[in-house]
Amino acid sequence: MNIGFIGLGIMGSPMAAHLATAGHTVRGYDVHPEAVDKLVAAGGQAATSVADAVEAADAVITMLPNHPQVEAVVFGQGGVLESAKPGTLLADMSTIRPETSLEIAKAAQEKEIRVLDAPVSGGEAGAKQATLSIMVGGEEADFALARPLFEVVGKTIVHVGPHGAGQVVKAANQLVVGGIYALVGEAIVLMEGCGVDAKTGLDVLAGGLAANRILDLKRESMVARQFQPGFRIDLHHKDMGIALAAARQADVSLPMTGLVAQLVAAARAMGHGSLDHSALLKVTEQLSGARE
Known part of the structure; x- marks a missing residue:
């Protein structure tokens, strides 16, 4: 064609x-x-x-x-x-x-x-x-x-x-992806804060019920704090706005989506907009008292 x-x-x-x-x-x-x-x-x-x-x-x-x-x-x-x-x-x-x-x-x-x-x-x-x-x-x-x-x-x-259904499903995809990144970041902060090797811990999680594609593809780079963009925080911020707007239009409540959207917005406000969305880890670290 x-x-x-x-x-x-x-x-x-x-x-x-x-x-x-x-x-x-x-x-x-x-x-x-x-x-x-x-x-x-x-x-x-x-x-x-x-x-x-x-x-x-x-x-x-x-x-x-x-x-x-x-x-x-x-x-x-x-x-x-x-x-x-x-x-x-x-x-x-x-x-x-x-x-x-x-x-x-x-x-x-x-x-x-x-x-x-x-x-x-x-x-x-x-x-x-x-x-x-x-x-x-x-x-x-x-x-x-x-x-x-x-x-x-x-x-x-x-x-x-x-028409439009593809965009609604994509909004659902992005809210799930953002939520998983936020939780993987919290898991890393928890394990490291308790003196446990996060790489080893995530290897175990990736083989159990917590397994997911983000753990498969990004756990090593997240532990290493390598956030070269495959998909930028700036774009995920846009996508979370789409998800929230769609929820308002459909008159449904998505409380976890709202929280993840605020974490993504925080990452952007911290100057991480050009980094990969796995850089949500940096937000959790700063909330936990880490210094740049």
Whole structure:
């Protein structure tokens, strides 16, 4: 397929490269020219604008930081809705507010453009290894059309419901991930505070009922205080805001989500926004009296 790919950051860059390697024609655009150059080196093509990337595309994929960027790319002058041909499939794989996904779907219908909200989980490692989990909202027929593309970049691919449902499931994913990071951080602080080797202790936890993917992937780096970003605190802060807003709109109470959101906000206020979300450990350490 001819694919226009908008957003070639930490996640989008390897995803676009996988699609190019798989034989698709991928024409990519990013506000950072060096990101476009990286795609060209991987076998893709350079676009000079959003319009240039999407006007001849069969499918358009957007992978952007937040809803303002998605709205600008989709609704703006020279954007997807203005430049894409009728029948084009737009898969927004960004993590944004469900209401924005619904607005895009409604506006795109008038342009005869098919839309899916398809946020992902798995972080930079999942993007590089093409093992992302993809939660997709939209029409079943459009999901079937997009599935071969999703299979190039992901491993767990599920149609979770109508437009906006993908973003709701992603919000649920992020509140669970944030909660687990907070608890693993507390476990490390507890063990170290009691004079127990945290690495050994987490090895035991990872083999029992407390086992989870975060322990599998991040326990050693957390004990070593290595917080090179695979997914930044800044972005998780945004995602927790999405989860809280969705809870308010649904009129449900998520008290643990509120607490985790405040811990993430604290990490950001402490200046850790550019670090990996596993740096929630640093918040617990400071609450426990540790000094930088």
